Amino acid sequence: MSRSFWLGGCAASALIICGPAMLTAQEDPAERSLVINGEIEIVTEADAPAHLENLSTIRSGWTFRSPETQTMQMDDFDNPATLGVEAARAKFSSDLGNGESCASCHEAPEELAGVRAVYPKFDESAGEVQTIEMQINECITDRAGAEAWDYDKTDMINMSALMSFVSRGEAVNVAIDGPAAETWERGKEIYYTRYGLLELSCANCHEDNYDNMIRADHLSQGQVNGFPTYRLKNAKLNSVHGRFKGCVRDTMAETFSPGSPEFVALELYVASRGNGLSVEGPAVRN
Amino acid sequence: MAENVTPRVRVPSSASAGETVTIKTLISHQMESGQRKDDAGNTIPRSIINRFVAAFNGETVIDVTMEPAISTNPYFEFQAKIPESGTMSFTWYDDDGSVYEESKEITVG
Numbered sequence: 264m265s266r267s268f269w270l271g272g273c274a275a276s277a278l279i280i281c282g283p284a285m286l287t288a289q290e291d292p293a294e295r296s297l298v299i300n301g302e303i304e305i306v307t308e309a310d311a312p313a314h315l316e317n318l319s320t321i322r323s324g325w326t327f328r329s330p331e332t333q334t335m336q337m338d339d340f341d342n343p344a345t346l347g348v349e350a351a352r353a354k355f356s357s358d359l360g361n362g363e364s365c366a367s368c369h370e371a372p373e374e375l376a377g378v379r380a381v382y383p384k385f386d387e388s389a390g391e392v393q394t395i396e397m398q399i400n401e402c403i404t405d406r407a408g409a410e411a412w413d414y415d416k417t418d419m420i421n422m423s424a425l426m427s428f429v430s431r432g433e434a435v436n437v438a439i440d441g442p443a444a445e446t447w448e449r450g451k452e453i454y455y456t457r458y459g460l461l462e463l464s465c466a467n468c469h470e471d472n473y474d475n476m477i478r479a480d481h482l483s484q485g486q487v488n489g490f491p492t493y494r495l496k497n498a499k500l501n502s503v504h505g506r507f508k509g510c511v512r513d514t515m516a517e518t519f520s521p522g523s524p525e526f527v528a529l530e531l532y533v534a535s536r537g538n539g540l541s542v543e544g545p546a547v548r549n
Numbered sequence: 550m551a552e553n554v555t556p557r558v559r560v561p562s563s564a565s566a567g568e569t570v571t572i573k574t575l576i577s578h579q580m581e582s583g584q585r586k587d588d589a590g591n592t593i594p595r596s597i598i599n600r601f602v603a604a605f606n607g608e609t610v611i612d613v614t615m616e617p618a619i620s621t622n623p624y625f626e627f628q629a630k631i632p633e634s635g636t637m638s639f640t641w642y643d644d645d646g647s648v649y650e651e652s653k654e655i656t657v658g
Contacts, residue, residue: 498620498622
């Protein structure tokens, strides 16, 4: 009697100790694979690009989230960001204020498939590196002759989400050489610069400590391939620069503004750290 | 007044008799709780969807009372047993008196 009791106790304690290691591939968030709508395969883990010295593997933020959050992204019906995409679709063919619309030049958003994967990129005519938001505004002002949208407001974030949406599954491939090199170097410098009263650089959390907990939050590598992301925290789509701003603010620093040259450079650098992952936006994160 | 309210539902178009199917619904709605204040400090009036009903061939499947703590764009997923061909109807009731309706056919065969 006492022997079987002792055995039972052993089995129970063994289970507790072994618990985390015994997760199956299906249960371990980092081991699941992301297929959206059962058809779009997303690369969530890849070899780090050559320029990245301190990491050997790059991982999408999706691999760090809980299974419930991950699942929301596997079906567009469950992904709340789809509402923003639909709003942008309507906007795409609606009047920009002077009779022109996106659809005046581009027949359908799908025509722009793949575009998101190479942004930010150097624009010859502008003579600077442009984010997709800057490109959208260039279209709106220069080509359509309408009034520019705010960089970090709903219309722009939705349109940026639509651009990601039609490019999902394409490999991120931003150019870091040639005319973009200078901006890329600047972005890299910002990435490794400690800001704020807490004296934290991007790298302190997202390179040195990814996969660790920062209080209750599971630190990711800070990849931007899933942006704009629908955050459960604020129940809306968030832009890359909005997220940068939040991060810098959390170091207790004065932040750069969304759309500022500093954030454009940082976005180029951070995007290049994700070269090889799939465009995944609009993603769902916590 | 609620703006841009669009109901969306996903229902399988066919099922076998007695099969339990999964139904997903989502309605875009700001679900203003009535607890928030605007920049000038005035209370933003409550404006939510307060009831959601799904019925199959007129028989209630689920009837939900919704409260202000429910977040924006309420999403419901539930299961229902489908005994025969028919229509699954969905109705959302807004605080402002608006009623939003959607329905889908399910064929048993």
